Amino acid sequence: MAERFTVTTPIYYPNDRLHIGHAYTTVAADALARYHRLREEEVFFVTGTDEHGQKIEERAQKAGTTPIAYVDEIVSDIRDLWQLLQISYDDFIRTTEPRHERVVQEIFRKLEASGDIYLSQYEGWYCTPCESFWVEGKLVDGNCPSCGGPVARLNEESYFFRLSRYAEPLLQHIDSHPDFIQPTSRRNEMISFIRQGLEDISVSRTSFRWGIPLPQDPRHIAYVWIDALTNYITACGYLQDEQRFARFWPADVHLVGKEIVRFHAIIWPAILLALGLPLPRVVYGHGWLLLGEQKMSKSRGNVIDPRQLVQRYGRDAVRYYLLREVPFGADGNYTEEALILRTNVDLANDLGNLLSRTTAMIERFTGGIVPKPSGDSVLRPVAVEAVRKATQSLDRLQVSDAVVAVFELVRRANKYIEEAAPWQLNRSGDARLNDVLYDLAESLRITAVVLKPFLVDAPHAIYRQLGLDSADAARLRDTAWGGLPPGTRVQRGEPIFPRIDAESIVASSAPADAAPETPQISIDDFSRLDLRVGTILSASKVKGADRLLELTVDLGEGEPRTVVSGIAEHYQPQALLGSQVVIVANLQPAKIRGIVSHGMILAGKTESGLQIVSPREALPPGTKIK
Ligand code: ME8
Numbered sequence: 001m002a003e004r005f006t007v008t009t010p011i012y013y014p015n016d017r018l019h020i021g022h023a024y025t026t027v028a029a030d031a032l033a034r035y036h037r038l039r040e041e042e043v044f045f046v047t048g049t050d051e052h053g054q055k056i057e058e059r060a061q062k063a064g065t066t067p068i069a070y071v072d073e074i075v076s077d078i079r080d081l082w083q084l085l086q087i088s089y090d091d092f093i094r095t096t097e098p099r100h101e102r103v104v105q106e107i108f109r110k111l112e113a114s115g116d117i118y119l120s121q122y123e124g125w126y127c128t129p130c131e132s133f134w135v136e137g138k139l140v141d142g143n144c145p146s147c148g149g150p151v152a153r154l155n156e157e158s159y160f161f162r163l164s165r166y167a168e169p170l171l172q173h174i175d176s177h178p179d180f181i182q183p184t185s186r187r188n189e190m191i192s193f194i195r196q197g198l199e200d201i202s203v204s205r206t207s208f209r210w211g212i213p214l215p216q217d218p219r220h221i222a223y224v225w226i227d228a229l230t231n232y233i234t235a236c237g238y239l240q241d242e243q244r245f246a247r248f249w250p251a252d253v254h255l256v257g258k259e260i261v262r263f264h265a266i267i268w269p270a271i272l273l274a275l276g277l278p279l280p281r282v283v284y285g286h287g288w289l290l291l292g293e294q295k296m297s298k299s300r301g302n303v304i305d306p307r308q309l310v311q312r313y314g315r316d317a318v319r320y321y322l323l324r325e326v327p328f329g330a331d332g333n334y335t336e337e338a339l340i341l342r343t344n345v346d347l348a349n350d351l352g353n354l355l356s357r358t359t360a361m362i363e364r365f366t367g368g369i370v371p372k373p374s375g376d377s378v379l380r381p382v383a384v385e386a387v388r389k390a391t392q393s394l395d396r397l398q399v400s401d402a403v404v405a406v407f408e409l410v411r412r413a414n415k416y417i418e419e420a421a422p423w424q425l426n427r428s429g430d431a432r433l434n435d436v437l438y439d440l441a442e443s444l445r446i447t448a449v450v451l452k453p454f455l456v457d458a459p460h461a462i463y464r465q466l467g468l469d470s471a472d473a474a475r476l477r478d479t480a481w482g483g484l485p486p487g488t489r490v491q492r493g494e495p496i497f498p499r500i501d502a503e504s505i506v507a508s509s510a511p512a513d514a515a516p517e518t519p520q521i522s523i524d525d526f527s528r529l530d531l532r533v534g535t536i537l538s539a540s541k542v543k544g545a546d547r548l549l550e551l552t553v554d555l556g557e558g559e560p561r562t563v564v565s566g567i568a569e570h571y572q573p574q575a576l577l578g579s580q581v582v583i584v585a586n587l588q589p590a591k592i593r594g595i596v597s598h599g600m601i602l603a604g605k606t607e608s609g610l611q612i613v614s615p616r617e618a619l620p621p622g623t624k625i626k
Contacts, residue, residue: 005036005043006251010260011050011093011231014074015059018081019303020322020334021257021289021296027322028286028399029255030087035394035453037088038476044248046235047082048093049075050228052221053131057210067210068096084310085319086456093235095212095227103234104222105215107275111161112216116274119217122158122202125151129299131224133202147299159204159220166270167198173269179282181265182397183329186258186285190265201225201267229268233277251280253397261285284397287331296334304334312590313500316455317343320403323454328399336591340500347497350410351447351458357417358440359465359492365426370441370467371434372486378420379439380481382412383446387479390450406450413443441466442484449474461496530586531602531625533615534561539573545593549573553583553599556622561585564597570610582613582625 009029012022026047033045051071060070075094082089093100111117124133127144133154134145144151171194174180174187181187204220205211211221230238232251237244254264264283272279288295291302309318321339324346326332362368389405417440425433448462448471463471467488534553537560542548549568552560563583584600591597602613615623 003041004247005033005041006236006248007032007036007043007045007253007255008232008235008251009047010256011048011095011228012078013053013056013298014049014051014071014078015056016298017074017303017305018078019296019298020306020309020318021303023081023085023306023318024289024322025255025257025286026082026087027085027319028328029253030085030089031323031399031453032253032255032394032397033088033090035391038449038452038474040475040477042247043090044236045089046091046093046232047087047089048091048231048235049078049095050224050231051075051094051096052211052227053224054205054208054210055128055131057208058128060210071096081307084307085315091235093231095231099240100231100234101212103239104212104227104230106239107226107230107271108159108214108216108222111271111274114274116162116165117159117203118162120158120160121155122160123155124202126154127151154207156206157220158202158206158223159214159217160200161203161226161267161271161274163198163201163267163270166273167194169273170194170198170266170269173279174265177279177281180279181261182282182284186261186265190261193262194266198266198270225263225267226271229263229271232268232280238277250278253282253284254280255284255286258285258287282397284329286329287326289326289334290331291334304336308591309336309339311588313339313343314457314497316457317347317497317500319455320347323399324403326400328397328401337502340502343497344499346407346410347458348495348499350407350414352495352497354410354414354417354440355444355462355465356492356495357414358437358444359490361422362437362441362490363492365422365433366437368489368492370484370486370488370490371437373435373438374431376432376435377439377442377481378435379409379413379416379443382409383443383479383481387446387450387476391476394453403454406447406454409443409447413440413447416440438484438486441490442481445484446479446481449476449479458496461493465491465493465496467491528586529584532583532585533619533621533623533625534581534583535621536576536579536581539571539576541568541573542593542595548593549576550595551576551601553581553601554621555583555585555599556620561598562595563599563601564592564595565601565603567601567603567610567612571612579612580614580618580621582615 007029009025012018029045033043036043056067056071060067063070124135125139126133127149129149130144130146132146134151138145143149174191181190203223203226204214205223206219209221212227214220214222233249236248256264261283269279290296294300294302296303306318321342325338325342362370386405386409390402393402393405420436422433422436425436444462445466448459452459452471459471467490532555534555536551537554538552539549542550542564547566547568549565551563551565553563554560582602587600589596589598604611
């Protein structure tokens with residue numbers, strides 16, 4: 001067993017808020033880091049930000065601020081996002097930090113000394129959003145072949161890195177290290193790319209100032225890729241702490257999106273070869289999250305904000321969806337419906353119910369005490385196999401497969417409840433009851449431990465409800481069967497994943513007979529509701545949703561609000577125009593069928609129909625209901 005593990009994410013551009021595409025890579029890297037900690041290895045997990053370059057210089061200028069002030073703000077936002085998702089990075093590197101600037105300058109000195117860089121003229125076409133240079137022949141209809149946008153002609157003096165020198169050594173390395181580039185499809189792409197021959201690449205610029213000046217020629221700024229890629233060795237201690245560097249470099253996994261595999265599997269290893277440093281063990285290029293048919297991206301603006309999803313569904317639901325939904329390596333479509341379905345089916349139904357049923361039965365049948373089994377266990381081999389498959393998948397970087405493996409145990413345990421029917425064993429006083437209950441509780445405990453790489457709250461909640469201390473200290477070795485001491489007193493609690501009612505945001509979908517179970521609330525609870533009178537200004541059907549109407553409602557706020565309401569089966573849109581309604585005005589906005597709804601309309605539902613609630617006499621829009 002290796003005793004240390006280094007994993008990295010790309011360093012992201014702080015030119016805009018990050019979206020769930022970035023969260024995808026980062027949560028996956030976090031899962032790998034947590035897994036290796038679970039294996040009691042020393043882990044170094046690094047992420048960070050790629051802060052230099054023309055694009056950021058321009059953005060800052062437009063915003064009327066300095067580049068550093070501009071990125072500072074976004075970087076702090078990024079750190080907040082990682083905190084929200086509980087990303088357990090060990091280092092957050094910013095390319096603007098002095099430790100990195102020194103390393104980049106020193107690398108340029110070394111590369112010049114070894115004859116790996118030289119001064120020449122750069123001629124080509126530049127695409128600012130992609131930060132990419134293209135030779136004439138690569139343009140598509142005169143535009144950038146990557147984003148299709150306009151390109152500008154450039155002719156400037158530039159330092160070049162002798163990438164051409166490294167084509168052969170790279171091919172040899174790839175050949176003798178079959179795992180170096182993953183998955184195999186990307187490996188094949190890279191091999192054929194290198195076989196076409198590698199041209200030297202431009203590594204400096206004189207056309208902008210926001211970057212690291214070359215020590216030998218400060219008119220030149222280090223161009224993005226040397227500046228960015230070298231972050232990995234700076235973070236590991238290169239030229240700062242030789243001992244630490246020897247410990248954490250080479251990285252075990254550079255996890256990146258597939259569009260930057262070329263930089264990580266060709267340019268970066270060539271730079272390392274030139275510096276005489278070992279190459280990373282694996283460059284893994286995962287697929288893209290798509291929205292519709294398109295890659296979700298900052299420049300397209302078709303992005304989903306992970307913060308909103310966490311707020312709405314919780315961080316474990318979001319982490320779970322990202323890790324489980326798309327086979328790791330492939331592209332996959334993002335939809336909120338799929339997130340809700342995953343949460344409801346896997347987390348609420350399968351895992352959540354297993355826990356609540358198990359603890360409820362232990363309370364009812366054995367006085368809340370985990371019984372002592374007689375020895376026979378049906379689920380033990382299932383648990384052993386689930387742990388084996390999950391760890392094997394994680395060792396092979398097949399993250400989604402690992403999650404699937406864990407849930408095989410959860411599903412089997414649920415099925416076992418039906419088969420063994422503990423309530424009957426209890427009625428007939430059958431001694432096998434103890435075996436069944438212990439099996440279920442112990443399977444849950446083991447599930448909690450193997451879920452630790454993926455979920456950050458649920459494992460602790462499961463441990464707590466089983467009556468154990470926090471799962472913090474649990475390690476992979478604790479998945480050995482029998483770790484749950486008989487005699488433990490379970491602590492039944494709230495459902496760990498409440499079911500999401502996708503339509504609960506719509507008032508009329510609440511069941512009409514919910515009243516008897518509703519607990520009493522205080523006047524303070526009631527005063528937290530902001531109920532207001534509004535006048536409906538427009539109403540139209542929501543495409544593809546039989547029950548939904550999109551309304552705009554005047555609440556006396558100036559701008560009318562958009563509200564999506566499940567009343568389409570009961571009202572014709574035009575019949576509502578001018579009607580007054582009562583709105584929950586301080587409800588968190590929610591996206592329903594792609595429309596953001598800012599409030600909820602009150603209505604009463606009976607078997608014979610639905611009536612929206614209206615004041616008896618017209619009231620000014622915005623009037624508060626008390
Ligand atoms: O490329 N699906 O930064 P960046 C999946 N600074 N992953 C996605 C994604 C999507 N739709 N969109 C983004 C850069 N990503 C450079 C990297 S590294 C030395 C320099 C993820 O802010 C994915 O990991 O454009 C992708 O590679 C990365 O974000 C790009 O982030």
